[in-house]
Amino acid sequence: MSRFSLSSTVKLSSGYDMPIIGLGVYQNFDCVPACEAALKHGYKMIDTAEMYRNEEDVGKALKSSGVKREDIFITTKVIQNSFGFESAQKVVESSLKKLGVSYIDLDMLHSALGGKQKRLDAYRALLVKQQEGKIRSVGVSNFGVKHLEELKEAGLATPAVNQIELHPLCQQKPIVDYCRSNNIVIQAYCPIIRGDFSNETLQAICSKIGKTPVQVLLRWSIQRGFVPLPKSGNPERVLSNVDIFDFELSSEDMAQLDGLDKGDAGAISWNPVNCD
Template identity: 60%
Template structure:
């Protein structure tokens, strides 16, 4: 069924990570913006490359807080599952402890498959609030999406703009039909799917344009046409490490 546009755009959301090396810049930018801290939703992540363990997760959160200059982070994620079962479970336990201490408001994961999510469930740990995965018409990750919906895990979609691969005729035709550009159609598709898209651009004009997705609705026919573009894992445009053991 087609989903209409939300009544209001989402809150200001900045998605970052330890491996991006920009936490300090993000913190400085928030302060310079004049916005209240509570009006900006900040996400960061700990990757396997930074070491997945209980103590290191706690230390990494503390380092992030120093970098940001904040008292808390709204959402902290396990960036990827590549460290192996026991290490990622320990890192997740560390993030839950950081949440208990008030340093993190919400805890989630990124690039977790059904297998990885089941590990958390079977361990008896608190369910992740978010799973952030590569998600766009070419790589729709349907088994992961179905699992997250079943258990009420919020789905964040990274690479929703397929890194500018906009020459697909179906996308071009839908954009032309609505007098929109392809990026706006892709954001709209993601929203109507019930995902939280994370579009990225270094150009202020493009950032503003990408957010202009609340004044039109894709029809059921539009959605079905875009849905038909799925080619599974081979459609990924990023690292997409959901299949690691």
Template identity: 55%
Template structure:
């Protein structure tokens, strides 16, 4: 796992990044836009305050808005890291390639920085066919980096056993209450960057340990959760539709959680029982 290098000049200037096995770098903090039908204001606020990483997906139905926000922001396309995902693994090779073309058209981009298989649901054969399609799109220059989401170790091992290029990224639900340790360990062993979705536990921030630590650092609980993720070298993708909250979530590079406080947060892990989303990491 590549280390995070913080080069911030202010709390709102996000210039830290991680190196991926694809040869590209990915900003270490991103904006999630799941369940945000009108995500353009949040995207514009994010781009204005220094985010250069936006995480979308075909099933979010907001790829067009993300593309519009990037163009309206005047931030050069090459300076923004854009992710999308394909959910259906039964589309076949040509179907997946067609879906990637459709994503590119909706964004209005010539390439995407990262494209993921959204879920392992669908069976081994469909997973491997979809993965081969992503690798073909990567070879064609339509996507720069290929990865997966919600993959357990067994799903990633299928790719290795098939003799195929391994994913550069695995995006999973990840926060102190659901730490996905077997998945994280596998990813680290194989040089796969771990992205953390739902890092803010869908707003369930009333845990007394979390509240106490937030008060100690004069930060809000969301900022503590994001910082926890960063210090574990994950790439958190906090989602908010509120521009002010988007800005607040970026103020995480001006402090560091102590080893002792990190251990307190680590002790909150409930395993899979701590998940607050669908978490299909055991799909057959």
């Protein structure tokens, strides 16, 4: 029997607890129903972004759900087009207004694109907003080891989280190893490979244990210590996706999934971790 649940959390370096799984809302332009279903049935985290253009919908769902603000972990991100010190601060204020909240649990730089100086300035802006109490934890997304080292060399606080594409076909091992050695929690986007379940190894494991590909992939992610962010606009699927706490993948199953890694060739998203 699994020792995890939807209420399980991981401790961030900022001192706050983050749920071990959340709902992603990328390309979900009417995400209110999915978010309402998720919050009603025990999800504790929703991951949005300036670029997704649905922060207002997330805010509506949070309000209509009746769930207390302090019981929900909200993540958003500043896109590279808004990098720079002043512009990034403005985006944080805009996100707060759209979400209808007084603080953001985790705000991140959406990528390392845009050039070194602009991303450093934007990261400093997030740290200022954290000092003001408007952000609780500061993180990054799509940062490679080089970009994380830049933050260290600049004397800036280590990000609490790095959100990267992560699933059995694209395991980003150098970045994962770096993050683990520096107490950076790893969030996994595209954890269910955008619905491409054609891999024979995955299919065989699903048939053997009687679980869906989504459930197996999310279980792999959690057992590897990642924080997956499955996306769905279907309220029923939002619930079935996280029916993963009544089983564990065996060491043999885990090893077989680990063996599917294709490195960068396995990426299915933009995955700009090697940008300048």
